[in-house]
Each structure stands twice: as C-alpha cells, then as structure tokens.
Amino acid sequence: MTSISVAKTRLHLHRQQFPALVNKTYFNYGGQGPMPQVAMDAITQAQAYIQEIGPFGTEVGAWILQEVKAMRVAIASELHVPPETITLTENVTVGCNIAMWGIDWHPGDHLLLSDCEHPGIVAIAQEIGRRFAVEVTTCPLMTTLNEGDPVAVIAQHLRPNTRLVVLSHILWNTGQVLPLDKIVKACRHNQTRLLIDAAQSVGSLPLNLTELGADFYAFTGHKWLCGPAGIGGLYVRPEVRESLQPTFIGWRSVITNSQGQPVDWYPDGKRYEVATSNYPLYTGLREAIAVHQQWGTAQERYQQICHNSEYLWRRLVSLPHVHLLRTSPPESGLVSFQLTQNNPQVHLQFVNFLQSKRLFTRTIADPSCVRACVHYFTLESEIDQLVEGIQEWLVVSG
Template sequence: MSIFTEKTQLAAHRQLFPGLANKAYFNYGGQGPMPRASLDAIVQAYDYIQKSGPFSNGMNAWIVHESNLTREAIASELGAPVQSIALTEDVTVGCNIALWGIDWQSGDRLLLTDCEHPGIVAAAQQIGRRFDVEVDICPLLATLNEGNPASAIASHLHPNTRLVVLSHILWNTGHVLPLAEIVELCRQHNGSKPLLTLVDAAQSVGLLPLNLTELGVDFYAFTGHKWWCGPEGIGGLYIRPEISESLTPTFVGWRSIVNDDEGKLVGWKADARRYEVATSAYPLYAGLRSAIATHQQLGTASERYQQILEKSKYLWQRLSELPNIKCLRTSPPEAGLVSFELSEQKKHSALVNFLEQQGFMLRTILNPNCVRACVHYFTLESEIEQLLKAIVDFGV
C-alpha cells in the first residue's frame, strides 16, 4: 500500500505541520505552513549565533557552511549545479537580478504574458521606462483551455525581443506552461541578439518535479515559503551557467566580490554567488532545508506531484458538480491550484471571508476575477468535502 493511501502515515506526517491543526488550509500558493522541524531549526540557529558570536571568525565560517548546505539542498531538488544557485529573499528579488543585469539598449523589446504577478509587471515596466525598452504583452489567458501557449508566444516575438518573462505555473489559473517547448523556440529565435527566458517559479518549486539543466531555461526565480512550506525571506535564482558571465550584478556587496590578502577588490565571485549582496537572516537557511527534508520523508518529488494531481482533480470535479460555480479549467488541473468563479462574481470576497470564519483558508484573484483554492500532497479528501459543504452553506 502506498504511504499516501495509508491513513495513519499521512496523519502522522500532517502532525509535523502545526499550522494544519486548527484549520483547513487551501492557500499554499500564497504561503505554506512551516513544519515544526523548520521552526525548531530557526530557533536553534539563532541560539547558536548568539552563543558563538554573533560576529567572529568561527561564526563567519559557520555562515559559509550554512550557505553552502542550503545551495546544495536547493540544487539537488531543482536538478541544477550548485554553482548556478544564488540565494535571495524571494521570487521578486530573483527576477530583478535578471531584469536589471541585462545590458538593455534603446529599442530592445521585452515580452511578458498577461498572467504575470503585479510585482514582476511593475519591474518590467520600470525597465521599459528607464532604458526605452518596449514591453509587449502576450495573451496567454486565452490559451487556458484551448490553443498552444508556445505558439502564442512565438507570434509575439520581434527581431529585437531580448527577454521573455513568464511563469512556469500561472499564479491565477494554475495553468502549467510547456516550458521546455517555449525555451526551445526562444533558443531558435532568429533575432538580432540571443533571446533569453526568465521564469517566475513561485508556483512551481516544491510542486513540480524539476530538472532545470534539462529544461535549459536561462533564469529561474523561486521562493521557499510557498509549496516548500519554508520560512518567508529565503528564495533563490537559478542562472544557466553558460550565460552567467553576460549578466551584470546590479546590487553589489561583500558577498558578491573577491578580495586579495590585503583586502583589495580583485573581482567577482566565480559563480552565482556574485549576485548575493550582504548580511541575511541566516537561520532561515536551516529552516528551509528542514522543510525540504520534511517533504522528502513522504516520497519523491514525482510521487508528491502525483498526489497533488489526484487531490486537485478531485476538488475540481466536486466543485464542477455544484450549481452556480464554474471552474476556470474545463479539464483536470495540472497543478495544485484550482480557480473557480461564482455566478455572482461580486460575492467572491464575501465567500472567502465567510470560509475563513469557518476555518477554511482560500483567496480571491482579481484578474481573472475568481476564487483560488490550493491543495498539497497531504491535503485530505475529508478537508475537501468539508470545504465543499461550507461553500454550499454560504449559499452559492
């Protein structure tokens, strides 16, 4: 019997997450609840820092060791070389490192999709204003249930398009884009300069099984606080090793550089560490590693993803049976995000507020106007049934 269908094992695993004790949680796409091991690791690390430093030669060596362990844990999960991982605070910081590190020229073009997060849209628009870059928008929302996203992107490329910015999983609809196909068409694009890809991986890391080396993407920005259920404030950026030298660091600090024995600057770090800046909340690193290790206790990334698919399909099917509810997808979800509309869309916020009062955590999305529920591999079928009953009780 699978460990995922063995109720006692799954129940024991859920006990590792204190945040699941008093609520039915459906908001992993916003932030995941941390396992107890992560909370304990963070406290223990802060205690160690105070007892051993907090600033000393020994502490500096500990920080280097913690950073290396964290890059190794991340790289192993993402199928990437350790030297390709820069530690950041979150997805937005990672995207900004890539966006501002390109040597933009007047007349260049940047392609966004119409399903990107407002933070990334704002950063791209600022690039446009600062460097006289044209920001184009590709309408991917229309391809949710029909059409090929890769073809849509291809039709919006120009000879001077230098960067395509898109999400691996769209945060509003849960659509999983054919990233390998999109990366390949960008690689084959016959433009005036190489066409790069920057991926917002907020919803894919910790959800999809990943091998970034095989995907061939240029930049992959992610966070630890969503599907990995780690602490907020720790994320990263994957930079394809072959293009690392072409990206210029924008924010620079002591972690970015190499000094000689006399303390004089001699150059950049030789790998993705050149995009790290200065002092961070290092105890969070242990918290993230502990979260990753907690998930690994209950199967491989592929096994966990299969469970997410089964749970999201079940939620999608059951929602589709309710009157006055329309799921955005007309086929089973390919990720853990299930977005749906009420016949009276003005009631979306009222529904989410009502559900929260009953102990069910969901969220609204503004574009498209909908409600989003997220399921993880350890979401229970009974929780889904309780959620459906609460929605009916609301009076949809």
Template sequence: MINSLAKIDLKKHREQFPGLKNKSYFNFGGQGTMPQAAIEAILETHQYIQEVGPFSGKINAWLIQRSTWLRESLAEELGTTAATITLTENVTAGCNIALWGIDWQPGDRLLMTDCEHPGVIATVEEIARRFQVEVAICPILDTLNRGNATEVIEQYLTANTRLVVLSHLLWNTGQVLPLKEIVEVCHNYQTNNKPIRVLADAAQSAGSLALNLPESGVDYYAFTGHKWFCGAAGVGGLYISEAAFDSLQPTFIGWRGVKLDSQGQPQAWKSDGQKFEVATSAYPEYEGLRSAIAVHQAWGTTQQRYQTICELSQYLWSSLQQIDRVECLKDTAPEAGLVSFQIADIKHQQLVETLEKQGFFLRTIAKPDCIRACVHYLTLPEEIERLVEAISNSLSH
C-alpha cells in the same frame, strides 16, 4: 488511492506542521505552513549564533557552510547543481536580479505574458522607462482552455526581442506552461546571433512541480522558499543556467558576490551563483528552509509529491464542478495544485471571508475575478470534501 504513494503515513506526517491544526489550509500558493522542525531550526540557529559569538570567526565559517548546504538542498529539488543557485529573499528579488542584469539598449524588446505578478510588471515598466525598452504583452490568459501557448509566444517574437518573461505555473489560473517547448522556440529565434533569453517566475512551480531545470533549458528561474517549500518568509533563490551566466551582470553588489585579496579588497566576481548575492542575510531562516525541505523529502520524491498534488487537485476540481453556480476556470483537470473557480451571483471576497470564519483558508484573485484554492501533498481528501460541502451550504442559504 489519493495520498498512497509515501512510505510513511500522511496524517502522522502532518503532525509536524502546526499550521495545519484546527483549520483546513488551502493557501499554499500564498504562504506555506512551516513544519515544527523548521521553526526549531530557526530558533536554535539564533541561539547558537549568540552562544558562540555573533560575527566570530567560528560562527562565520559555520554560516558559510550552512549556506552551501542550503544551495545543495535547493539544487537537489530543482534537478541542478549548487553552483547555479543564488540565494535571495524571494521571487521578486530573483526576477530583479535577472531583469536589471541585462545590458538593455534603446530599442530592445521585452515580451511578457498577460498573467504576471504585479511586482514583475512594475519592474518591467520601470526598465522600459529608464532604458527606452519596448514592452509587448502576449495573451496567454486566452490559452487556458484553447489555443497553444508556445505558438502564441512564438508569434510575438521579433528581431529585437531580448527577453521573454513568463510564469511556469500561472498564479491566477493554475495553468502550467510548456516551459521546455517555449524555451526551445525562444532559443532558436536568434537575434544578432544570440538566443532570446527566458526568465520564469517560479513562485508557484518550485516546490510543487517535479523539476529538472537544466533539462528545461530555461535561462533564469526565480523562486521562493516560503510557499510550496513551506519555509520561512525571507528566503528564496534564483537559478541561472550555465549558458546564460556570463550574459548577466550584478546590479546590487556586496561582499558576498566578490573575491577579496589579502587586503580585503574586491578583485573579481565569484564564478558561480554567489556572484549575485549581496551581503548579510537572515541566516537562521536559511536553516529553516533547509529543514523544511528535509521534512518533505522524508515523505517522498519530488515526482511522488507532484503526483499526489495532481490527484488531490483533480479531486477538488471535479467536486467543485458538481456545485450549481460554481465554474472552474480550467475545463480539464489541473496539472498542479492551484484550482481557481468562479461563482455566479456572489461576491468572491465575501465568500472567502465567510469560509475563513469556518476554518477554511483560501484567497481571491483580481484578474480574472475568482477564488483560488491550493492543495499540497499535505492536503487530506476529507479536507477537500468539507470545503466543498461548506461552499455548497453557503450558496444554499
């Protein structure tokens, strides 16, 4: 029975999310819908800061405590410790910290998949230009329904490869890469007696998959709070493993990342994830994300939420398969909440716009050309049924 895992009623739980009212929302991979508690936490934090006094000693200590609590909340969701978490603005910021923090040398090689986000691609291209780094692209897209992603990546590793950049859950096709297996292959492929590091773009995996990052062995894991965690835009994070921490140096530097002496002068880097934090941030949004995570945790564990997401995505995937002219990119049931599909003889963007007028929110993807629908544990089976019916009706006219 779909959505039967939680101890509390889902429809009642959904009432906390104003963005789910009067629409059928399938865009969690772009931006999640914030719970009312998160919105109120942001507003209350702004008001409290003004009442106490911005930049007062009391409010500064209060904000430091709240930042610590957010790291702890994120760490709990990711199966790690707060010391491994750097608070950032979004996935791209986290990826930039890792990408620019490596001591690149001319002739080094960076391996990237052919399914990465434009923000990461552009960063890699600039690093290649600036440091004379060789960039290789491995064909992961072709492994969606055949082949072995781990073996493909292993075939592209060389003696001068320093870093592998991939997405744990591909944003375009919905494929979940076997992260632990890939990391093991990269770490075992020693270059100059050093393991090849792995940077994972976790835009679609954090908040949707059930994660234990230390167990995966991944070196850097960049995520955001505004997608599957349903927080406000502007808050994300970067996980850095204990083994990889000392190999990464800050590029953007500010007072939050350093220890100060009695004269307020920088003396040393901080010894945990705060080392890579810079300066003043959107602290009220921190409270919003922490509140959003608490709302999710009230419904079920990360494993329960993930199991429900998979049940719902399988329901959507199998229902779409019944419509003539519709073909899902994956030929087996999805392992996550992204369901990408193509429709013959129609402009995908035109259909998405038509559906939005009817209250269904989806998006198109350029490569491969397709429509992407995202289901969360918050999605109702009847919403899926209505979406499938709306698509079918649109194609019959």
C-alpha cells in the same frame, strides 16, 4: 490493515509535523506554506547558537559558511543543477529583479511578458521600459487555458529585438502549467533570453532545470516548500552567467585581494548575492525540504497534488453557481473558480465567509476568481469541508 489504510495513517502522521494544520483547513499553499515544527525549531536553535558563539567572530563565520553551502546544495539537489548555479535570495521577486535588471538594455529593445504575470513582475518591466526606452508588451496566454497553443502564441509575439521573455512556469491565477521545454526552444531559436517566475512550481512540480534549459529561474522557499518567509533563490544557466551583470552588489558578490579590496566577481551564483542574510532561515528551509523528501520523491508528491486537485475540481464541477476556469482537471495544485455573481466584491465576501469557518482560500483580481490550492498532504476530507462551506455560502447568499 489494507494498503490504503496504511497510506492514510502515514499521511495523518506526516501532517502532524505541521502545527498550522491543526486549527484550520488550509488552501493557501500558493501564498505561503505552513512550516513544519522541525523547521521552526531549527530556526530558533540556530538563532540561539549564533548568540552563544558570536554573534560575530571566527567560529560563527565558519558556521555561516557551512550553512550557506548546505543551503545551496539542498536547493540544487531539488532542482537537479550544480550548486554553483544557485544564487541565494530572499524571494521570487528579488530573483526576477536580478535577472531583469542585469541585462544590458538599449533603447528600442523589446521585453515580452504574458498577460498572467504577477503585478510585482509587471512593475519591474514597466520601470525598465521607462528608464531604458524598452518596449514592453504582453502576449495573451490566459485564453490558452482550455484550448490553443501557448508556445505558438509566444512565438508569434517574439521579435528580432526581443531581448527577454518573462513567464511563470505555473500561472499563478489560473494554475496552467506551461510547456517550458518547448518555450525554451522557441526563445533559443530567436536568440532571446527566458526568465521563469517559479513561485508556484518549485516544491510543486518535479524539476530538472539542467534539462529544461531556461536561462533564469527565480523561486522561493516559503510557498510549496513550506519553508520560512525570507529565503529563495535564482538559478542562472552557466552559459549565460557572464552576460548577466550584477545590479545590487556587496561583499558576498566579490573576490577581494590581500588589502580587502574587490578585484573580481565570484565565478558562480555568489556574484549576485549582496551581504548579511538571516542565516537561521537557511537551516529552516533545509529542514522543510527534508520533511517533504521523507514522504516521497518529487514525482510522487506531484502525482498526489494532481490527484487532490482533480478530486477538488470534480467536487466543484458538481456545484450549482460555481464556474471552474479549467474545463478539465488541473495539472497543478491551483484550482481557480468563479461564483455566478462574478465580481470582486462578492468573491471577497465569499472568501471572508469561508475564513470565518476556518477555511482558508484567496481571491485573484485578474481574472476575478477564487483560488484554492491543494498540496500532497491535503486530505480529501478537507476538500469535502471546503465544498460544504461553499454550499453553505450558496444557501446563505441566496
């Protein structure tokens, strides 16, 4: 058996751990990843165990402390940061809320976004602007997808009073990977904090947040890590932790005295956590992370993602009436394209048609396009099926 045959056999065996892949051809990893069976089993077993020994008591309390610690360590290991820098949250948006509301805003301050941020983040910024008389502006990064310098664009829009810049590491609509190390330097030079929406990067890119140096990095476990919905995190750079005040507060945030009264914040990422969580989800995400690590390193997984996205990009380039947003192969697993009849209604009809064929993609509103995501375990034969589905639509739609 050749090395290529061995690799294909290994990949097919690996994919068998994901039940959702059995009855569909899936390209929505950027929305929600399919959970491996071992993660689902771990969640069920943990729920049963909690009921068996608790659900409230000394023994279950010790188990919860152990699970929380293990979850923090597993995430920190993936991101190459100390565990104490990690706050456990429910999703990316919660992490962004913690960072954005925790800044001591003053009237006249400036908050800078890109024009490619998720509506949830834009909504937070708008409310901060309204409540604290902060000026919120955007810089045009969408036009830098194929040419131009995103770092220069960001630097041009920084002001002396820019308190915070909020960007995505991988832009969720176009799939562009921003040069985060250079952006960090530009923000540091301006004495501006930098928050990264990492919805599309954690579980996709190989990451070392200690080296990258972003102040805040908010992520989730349910997309590229293929964990359960409802568990995510926020990395806070240790040097800026004392300047970021907790907004949502609970018993997990504070140190208490012998009378049970709060006396201080925890000195680490726990200070931004609130109260009771669905702890079995922690077990599930740890198992999902372990499944990915069994296949290969973060760098190896990313290389395979790029291989698959280039294969999809090249197949789509050859199709008539299909326009790729990128003029060169993507640097991420997100591949966005438009049909000649470029309007949202047509794109929605197109996505619904594909789903009727068990081909799962999604529409994006701005820019109006269709997004297909490939993971390291996506098969070239699946990509071929997607292309065949697109070709069928082009015939049917005339």
